[in-house]
Amino acid sequence: MVGFVDIHSHFLYDIDDGPKDIEGSISMLKEMKSEGISAVFSTSHFNIGEIKIEDFIKKRDERIASLKDVSKEIGIEIKKGAEVFISSLLPNLELLPSLALEGTNYILIELPYIQNYPNEYNNVISKIMRNFNLIPIIVHAERYNFFAKKPAILENLINMGCLVQITANTLLEKNFMFVDHLIKNNYTHFIATDSHNLQKRPPKIKEAISVSTLKHGEKKIKEMLKNQQDLLVGKQIPYSEPGKLTHLFGKYYI
Numbered sequence: 001m002v003g004f005v006d007i008h009s010h011f012l013y014d015i016d017d018g019p020k021d022i023e024g025s026i027s028m029l030k031e032m033k034s035e036g037i038s039a040v041f042s043t044s045h046f047n048i049g050e051i052k053i054e055d056f057i058k059k060r061d062e063r064i065a066s067l068k069d070v071s072k073e074i075g076i077e078i079k080k081g082a083e084v085f086i087s088s089l090l091p092n093l094e095l096l097p098s099l100a101l102e103g104t105n106y107i108l109i110e111l112p113y114i115q116n117y118p119n120e121y122n123n124v125i126s127k128i129m130r131n132f133n134l135i136p137i138i139v140h141a142e143r144y145n146f147f148a149k150k151p152a153i154l155e156n157l158i159n160m161g162c163l164v165q166i167t168a169n170t171l172l173e174k175n176f177m178f179v180d181h182l183i184k185n186n187y188t189h190f191i192a193t194d195s196h197n198l199q200k201r202p203p204k205i206k207e208a209i210s211v212s213t214l215k216h217g218e219k220k221i222k223e224m225l226k227n228q229q230d231l232l233v234g235k236q237i238p239y240s241e242p243g244k245l246t247h248l249f250g251k252y253y254i
Contacts, residue, residue, distance in 0.1 A: 003036050003037055003038025003039070004035070004036050004037045004038065004205055004209075004225065004228070005037070005038070005039045005040070005041075005225075005228035005229055005231065005232045006032065006037050006039070006040040006041065006192055006193050006195075006203065006205065006228075007041050007043070007081070007101060007108075007137070007165065007190055007192045007228055007231060008041065008043050008083065008108060008139055008140075008165055008167075008190075008192035008193065008194045009028075009032075009040050009041065009042065009043060009192070009193055009194065009195045009203060010043065010044055010045070010083075010194070010195065010196045011025050011028040011029060011032075011040065011042065011195065011203070012025060012042050012044050012060065012063040012064065012067075013025040013063060014063070015044045015056075015059055015060060015063055016044045016045040017045065017196055018044065018196050018197065019196075019197060022066060022067070024197065024198075025063070025067055026067070026070055026074075027198055028195060028197070028198060028202075028203055029067070029070070029071055029074050029076050030074055031198055031202060031203050032076055032193075032195075032203045033074050033075055033076055035203060035204060035205050035206050036205070036206055037076065037193075037203065037205065038075065038076065038077065039076065039077040039078075039079065039232050040076060040077070040078060040079070040203075041078075041079045041080070041081040041101050041102065041231075042060065042063075042064055042078055042079065042080060042081055043081040043082055043083045043101075043108055044056075044060060044082060044083065045082075045083050045085065045110070046082040046083065046084050046085065046099055047085040047087075048085070048087045048089050048090065048093065049085075049087065053093060053095045053096070053098070053099070054095065056082070056099075057095065057098055057099075060080065060082070061080070064078055064080065077232075079101065079102040079103065079232070080101075080102040081099065081100065081101040081102060081107075081108065082099035082107075082108065083108045083110050083139060084096075084099050084107060084108060084109055084110065085110045085112075086109055086110065086111055086112070086121060086124060086125075087124070088120070088124055090124060090127075090128055091124060091127035091128050091131050092131075096128070096132055096134070097132050097134060100134055101137075101231055103232075103233075103234040104231055104234055105132075105133055105134050105135055106134070106135045106136075106137055106163070106231060106237075107128070107134045107135070107136055107137065108136075108137050108139050108165070109125070109128075109136040109137065109138055109139065109162075110139050110140075111138065111144055113143070113144070113145075114145075114146070115145055115146065115149075116146055117144075117146035117147075117150070117153050122156070122157070122160070125157065125160065125162065126160065129160070129161060135161060135162070135163065135237075136157075136161075136162045136163070137162070137163045137164070137165050137189070137190065138154070138157060138162055138163070138164050138165065139165050139192075139194070140165065140166065140167045140170075140194055141154060141164045141165065141166060141182065141187070141188075142166050142167065142170050142176065142178050142179035142182055143167070143170070147178075148178045151187070151245040154182075154187060154242075155187070155242050155244075158187065158242050159241075159242075161239070163189040163190065163227075163237060164182070164187055164188050164189050164190070165188075165189065165190040165191070165192050166179055166182060166183070166188050166190070166191055166192075167191075167192060167193070167194045168191055168192065168193050168194075168204060168205045168208035168209075169193075169194075169201070169204065169208065171191070171208040171211055171212045172207060172208055172211060180215060180216070181245050182245075183212065183215075183216050183220060184216060184243075185242060185243035185244065185245050186240055186241065186242050186243050187242045187243075187245075188224060189224060189227050189237060189240075190224055190227055190228055190231075191205070191208065191209070191212070191221075191224050191225070191228075192228075193205055209221060209225070
């Protein structure tokens, strides 16, 4: 049986808000293996306002190299990547493709936790796509209030060519209704752990897959898991038209 592919995880040590040391990284990799994860993209936070891209790439690659032997022993394949915080400077960043998920032209894009979505973000995303032929994956879309208040913003991003990742642990939260509506209406393409540690944000995915399969059916969940497998081997993810979200008492609950 082919294992899960996790496209969003912060298991590299001493590079962002993930583990502080190599022992922490190894513990996370072992936990991933127990969850049935066979491959993981290292997607540490990259913010152009905090670190030069050259320095980030060097540090990321050094951390991955230091885990090469132990990850092989555990049975986890590590691929390069990054979680890139949106910035108007990104379209002119020559090395930006080096932050894409390794072997693909897909790149994780993080948005800020603010109340209103700035329209200029669409221009930034369009330029990233045009300048580098990169396809943005909007990470943990279920967490953003502006999508919950106005899902048409997310629908527009999908129609522009973006894809959407949701986080496994939100599928287990009873009051997190918005994520279920995203899945039901075809707004989601990937399920990832977004894990940072073994305490508050562990690399758990098995239970989330089971629960979401019961809620949404095996076909839809298998499609998302297959998308992740396809990314691992560099395949393109087909476009699927999003539906129209139904309001709950005049608003969406997240």
